[in-house]
Amino acid sequence: MRWTLKPKPETAKIQHLQEVLQVDEIVATLLLQRGIETFEEAKNFFRPSIEQIHDPFLMKDMDVAVARIDKAIENGENIMVYGDYDVDGTTSVALVSSYLKTIYPQIATYIPDRYEEGYGLSFQGIDYASDNDISLIITLDCGIKAIDKVAYATEKGIDIVICDHHRPGNELPKAVAVLDPKRDDCAYPYDELCGCGVGFKLIQALASKRGKTVTDLFPYLDLVATAIAADIVPLTGENRTLAYFGMKVINKSPRAGIKAIISQLKKKEFTITDVVFVVAPRINAAGRISQGLHAVELLTENNLEVAKQYAASIEKYNSERRTLDQEITKEAFQQIEKLEEQERFTTVVYDENWHKGVIGIVASRLIETYYRPTLVFTKSGDKLAASARSVKGFDVYNALEQCKEHITQFGGHKYAAGLTLKEENYQAFKDAFEEVVKNTIDKNLLTPEILIDKEITLKEITPKFYRILKQFAPFGPQNMSPIFMSTQLKDTGFAKCVGAEKDHLKLCAVQRKSPRINGIGFNLGDKLSKVQDKKTFDAVYSIDENTWEGKTTLQLRLRDIR
Template sequence: MRWTLKPKPEAHKLKHLMEALQVNETVATLLLQRGIETYEAAKTFFRPSLDDIHDPFLMKDMNLAVARIDKAIADGENIMVYGDYDVDGTTSVALVSSYLKTIYPNIASYIPDRYEEGYGLSFQGIDFAEDNDISLIITLDCGIKAIDKVAYASEKNIDIIICDHHRPGTELPKAVAVLDPKRDDCNYPYDELCGCGVGFKLIQALSSKRGQTIEDLFPYLDLVATAIAADIVPLTGENRTLAHFGMQVINSAPRAGIKAIIDQLKKTSLTITDVVFVVAPRINAAGRISQGLHAVTLLTEDDLEVAKQYAASIETYNTERRALDQEITKEAFEQIEKLEEQERFTTVVYNENWHKGVIGIVASRLIETYYRPTLVFTKSGDKIAASARSVKGFDVYNALEQCKEHLIQFGGHKYAAGLTMKEEKYQDFKDAFEEVVKNTIDKNLLTPEILIDTKITLKEITPKFYRILKQFSPFGPQNMSPVFMSTQLQDNGWAKCVGAEKDHLKLNAVQQRSNPIAGIGFNLGDKLSTVKNKKPFDAVYSVDENEWNGNVTLQLRLRDIK
């Protein structure tokens, strides 16, 4: 691991913020590193308000989208709400369809089949709309590159409103309205919304025309927070506000479908991390193993007992997904180990029998081990499809763009993308992708980095300090849980390996006669010799709580030891 200590903020800014907020140097440092330099900015950060949510009509084409939906309602048209099959897409469809149904009955929901139709707006989906006399489609979390599909729909007299957050290509589809804060000509103040966030802006605009306020939309924020967490978008600005209030809904009055998932977990209070690792995978499992529409059905069900039945069936999909994930990851490892090649800058694997629904998860697993830009391919109809994942600091989307002559289509973000190509192009693409990455990546990025906020002493870790740290949540990209470094620590003799495989490290750290504080380092069991016999060591860690037999104590969540 590379340890990178963030630069110390400028002294005059530090002094000003410490005095303005009456906080210590460590807290002021953490705030300045997150771009918070004034009392007012800190107040907004620590006390998010619904007043911080922007006017939806600042988004390009919003007025056109609202006008077209109002016309459809006035004329009695059938409307289809169409979304991608992942968490962002299914929560978006649940959000927009359930809101529209409160004002108009003729609403259908549609999620494409991952295997039959693939990602995004599909010809089959448009044909379904035509067969069912649907004249308006609202796409969510997809559509920004669907130029040919929008043209196809237009030939059938079907209008399309696109709500997306992915990067547009050089040309926009000729839709009635294109809502995407990443459009070059869109001046919306915040461009890091997820797909469900864009969908929320649409219902916010529609509701404002009906005399409703942002408070009336509060019950929908559990869906928005789930999508923000799952889609790994920055936890800054409007996303932070939406996630803050969405987590309140999740923990106090979640919709039946989310409550049904939570009830299975036997947890009383969820953090955004719980949503990422526990709630989101279950919603995702429906689209990965069966049909994403199951997730929409769960998330729009009002009856808790019925929702529990849906949640139980989705839990079955999740169990199956986990088994597939483990099996395919093992096969991918075996394939890589057989390759006996010179040093490579990428990891690219292919097996036509791998389940398309879990190749993205497998790509993430391979990154954890090999830490290279990674592509996992499988067969998809008469083509092959891949999920791409990247290492921190490297834009895999740009790398794919430089290989696009080998591809049929691709799309996504800096760190995650999807693509399809003809099978015979696989080796040419693999070679081209390796060459692009080799020539453009900073070689330091091939070693995992731990970004350290600041150096502290163990004496600073008090209950009051932890209460302040908790107020920095919800955590996510650009507002990660603070990471600290302490030097010249010793274990007081309790260090040992724990866990079924003895691969986790447990210790009690002391520093210059401070009180001991427990530390747990997952997968750091091999570091036991570094801390045994009271040898001095440096540690990188975050601070959290450990609950054991009803006692709650602070502990170090160790990231690395040297």
């Protein structure tokens, strides 16, 4: 790993924050690195308030969307809430449909089949709406590029309201309303909302017309926080505020579906990291292995006992997903190892039998090992479908755009995208993608970088310091858990490899005459020799708590050792 120490902010700014906030130099530095320079900005950061949740009508077309939905309700029309099969899509559908059902009964939900229909708004979904006398479709987390699908719906007399957060193309679909903060002509103050976040702005606007405030909608924020965590959007601005209040809902009064998932865990307080690694994969598993609609049923169920039954069946999907993920990753590794060729700047693999539902996870696994922009392909109907994942700092969406002559369809973000192409175009695409990446990537990006906030000493790690660090949460992109470096450490003789595969490192560190502190390094078992026999070492880590036999202590969550 490349260790990169973040530049130290200006001394005068550090001293100013220290004075106005009455904090130490470390905390002032961490705040400045996050763009927080004044007392007011710090207050907003540490104490998010509902005033930081923007007026939804600042979003382009929001007034048109609300007017069309209200007209549908007045006219007794059937409304369909349509979303993608991932966490962002299914939480969005659960959120908007469950809110609409509190004011109007004629609401249908629809999640496309990953294998039959693929990503986004589908012709089959529009046909289903037409067959069931549905005259208005609200799309969530999809639709921004569905120009042909929207035109098809219009021909059938169906209006579309698009709620999306992906980058628009050069042309917008001719929908009744297009809600997307990334529209060039949209002046909404924050453009990093996830799909569920855009859905929340829609229900906020609808509710405000009915005399309700944003506080009345707080019970929906457990869904928004789950989507923010799963979709890896920046934890800044409005996202941070929505996630902050959403995590309070998850910890105090989550909906039955989320409660059914987290009730299996013996934890007093859940963090956004728990949502990423526990809640999100289970919601995702429904759409990966079976039907995304199962996730919507779980998330809209009010009866806890019924929700637990749904959660149990989704747990089975999650177990199946894990098995498939392991098997396919192993096969992908074997395929890569057989390739005897010059150094490549990309990883592109394909097998027609791989399960489409887990190729995105496999792509992420391959990046952990090879650290290259990665595509995992499988057969999907008469075409090939792929999930793309990228390394930090490289925009894979832009790279795909430069190869679009070989692609049938693609969409996504800077670090994650999906695409389909004709089988005969696979090799030409693979060559073009390699060439684009080779010519555009900064070669330093092919070695994983760990960004270090600050070098500190072990004696500065105190319970008071950790209590302040916890207030930096919720953590996520652009507000990651602070990473520290300490040098000249020694193990007290406790170091050993732990875990079923002995691939994790456990140690007890001391620095000169500092108090000793335990450390755990997941997947750092191969570093044992660097710390044995009282060798001196440097470590990069975050700080967290470990509870053992009822006793809670601070520990180093080791990221790397040298």
